Amino acid sequence: MVIFCQLLRRLVRECQIPQTDLARALNRSNGAISTLLNGQRTTPPPWDDVARIVEYCRARSSARPPVGLSLDPGWWRLRHHELEITAEQTVPQPRGRKPPAQPRPVEVPVTFADAVAVLVADRDDFEGLAEELLEPLTLNGAVITDLRAVLEGFADRVRSSHGTTRTALLCAADLAVLVTAFCEAVGTSGIRYGAELGYPQGEITTEIVTELERVTLGSYRTRHPAQLREDITAAYTYVADTVLGAGSTQGPMPQDLAHQAWRRYESLLASVTWDCAELRLTSDTEDPPEALDPPSGLVSTTAPGLGLAGLSSLLGSFASAGSAPARMHQPLLRTPIAAAEEPGPVMPTLEAGYVNPAFRTAGYAADPGLSRDNWWHNQPVRDDLEDFLAAHLLNRSGIGGGSMR
Structure with missing residues (x-):
């Protein structure tokens, strides 16, 4: 963990990127960026954050990468994957103050x-x-x-x-x-x-x-x-x-x-x-990075509309140890959706082959307009299905039911 973060910090320093610029580009606080680059984490940093840091450095560096490092996102993706595997195999050390157990179900508070x-x-x-x-x-x-x-x-x-x-x-x-x-x-x-x-x-x-x-x-x-x-x-x-x-x-x-x-x-x-x-x-009350004006040269590392990959990543990050989907099934997401003869077009992978549908949501399930098409047509169209579903499954309205179209 520490070695990976040190490499990432050296990349940022040798590319002469101020942490304040990096924090603004990633829509994170300066303290959060400092924690990541100094390796003060108990879990691997999210790949999306690492990828955006690498892309930001690549956009602002000279043609020659820093000695001993790479500006290739694929190289960093491999190192990050190795870090995730190592973290899963490492026995967690006991913490100084363990959180209390939850022996019984807890009701959602209203006050x-x-x-x-x-x-x-x-x-x-x-x-x-x-x-x-x-x-x-x-x-x-x-x-x-x-x-x-x-x-x-x-x-x-x-x-x-x-x-x-x-x-x-x-x-x-x-x-x-x-x-x-x-x-x-x-x-x-x-x-x-x-x-x-x-x-x-x-x-x-x-x-x-x-x-x-x-x-x-x-x-x-x-x-x-x-x-x-x-x-x-x-x-x-x-x-x-x-x-x-x-x-x-x-x-x-x-x-x-x-x-x-x-x-x-x-x-x-x-x-x-x-x-x-x-x-x-x-x-979170901050707009996602794609809703803001990113600094020039910042390149998005994920294609828009790949809801299956995004939802899989979000739900996987929420799963506790032992309850996440088995790793043996995850490679299936990265296999082509169909066989293709060479030479010919490259078939997309299963996770990339799913394209987000546009959708609308109702603020309240009891709204009298739910049965009318013209009411739905007046609701704003969204395309972040993976974020919406993951958040909906976590919040109070999700556990009690909701409406989407």
Whole structure:
């Protein structure tokens, strides 16, 4: 693992690529890129990230590759494949703090208190955590409680869970991060309670939490990142106005407090989603790289519309040890779909021969327009079937049923 990442880091350095440019190209944080290049991971880095790094370096390097390295994606794909095999055969070392087991099914939380309870599970050292996280909303200068301690080992808990229990964990982290981020923003804003305003101290806590609980997050229903950003920003702006109405000092404007909460939300969510691919898929608020304007010279490493390959990769990454599809079957995806005589056209492989159909989705299964063709025609057309299906099978709406056409 470390040797592979060191080779990748040397490639980036000798091609004189700043990590900040690389982070922007891959739509990742600087810390995430640093973690990858320094080998500070317990699992192999995703091939898509490695491939995009190699393509980015190749587009910006001279014709001659760095000594001892290659700019050929095929060479790196082989090294990455060897790394994956080695990682599978390596006996995992015991971790200093193992996540608690989930002995019984967990219900999907609908309130902030329920979400924290799911994350805490049976750990006595986190008793009263929900109240501590909400303490900054009393506007009395309370000390901020760090949510990240209870999220330690979260990815392992998700990976070892299934069905409703796994979805409950994703929803719990999603909702806890949303509410806690706003509480931390309030705690650092300097706003204090103003008794002269006649607003009962502590009463706004319930109002704020209830308002934030109304936001439909990605772990509850599959949503586009732009929709998530819009709804979260609107909710933060609304509750920021509520907080400022109860404060006695001249505080920030509502939009400024909402922006601080949003920045804290992004930071908290990124700290969880880096190791938890499931939560990143359902709840990431950043647009995918293909939706942005990539830097010049950045070449996509995957052809559009290959849903079978994409879905296989996503579901394989979510499977816990021992439950992933047997490797003996995976080579079948890379065999031609039919025999071809030489010379002649090259037949595509099975995974490349599947082309994504365009599709539309209904936001809610109970929508009265589902039976009308003209209603469906007004819904936006999507082509990311692999991402949608993988996220849908993880979130609350997926385990309870949904509609697609």
